[in-house]
Structure formats: structure tokens, C-alpha cells
Amino acid sequence: MERSAVREIILAEYVSVIAPKSGALVAMPDDETMLYDTGLDSLGFSVLMARLQDSLEWDPFSHSATSFEPQTFGDFVSFYYNNQP
Secondary structure (H helix, E strand, C coil): CCHHHHHHHHHHHHHHHHHHHHCCCCCCCCCCCEHHHCCCCHHHHHHHHHHHHHHHCCCHHHHCCCCCCCCEHHHHHHHHHHCCC
16 A cells, blocks of 8 residues: 555544544644644544444554654654554
């Protein structure tokens, strides 16, 4: 799957998680947005990852041989893209 397709799926799921919480228009993160600035708390981030596993049908955190903590939204997208099964 192309990186842009992975990014679009992640953005769609992000909006579905954050929109009900924010009750307003959702600011779309760019690749430089720090994950802690996205408005997701630990529960929201867990929900996002569960939805991504359903949507993409893989969990890159279980496929990766190394531990990784993405710092930016772009890091997060790249991690999903680079660890496709």
C-alpha cells in the first residue's frame, strides 16, 4: 500500500476518534505535528491504534523487530507504512 493511502486511512481514523471528543472542527495534523499536540490522550491513542488494526488489518507494533516510539504524526505514519506485512 502506498504511503499516501496509509496516511489517508490514519487521518480518517484519527478524525473519527478525535471529533466526538473535541465537539468542533478537527485540526488536521501534518507530518511535523508532535503526537502530544494532536489532542489524543492515552485512551484515544489506544482506540486509534485498535481502529487502525481493524482498518489496515495489521499492527506494525507487533510486526516490528525493534521498539519504536513515534514523536510526530509523520513518524507515526511512516512506522505504519514501513512495517506493513
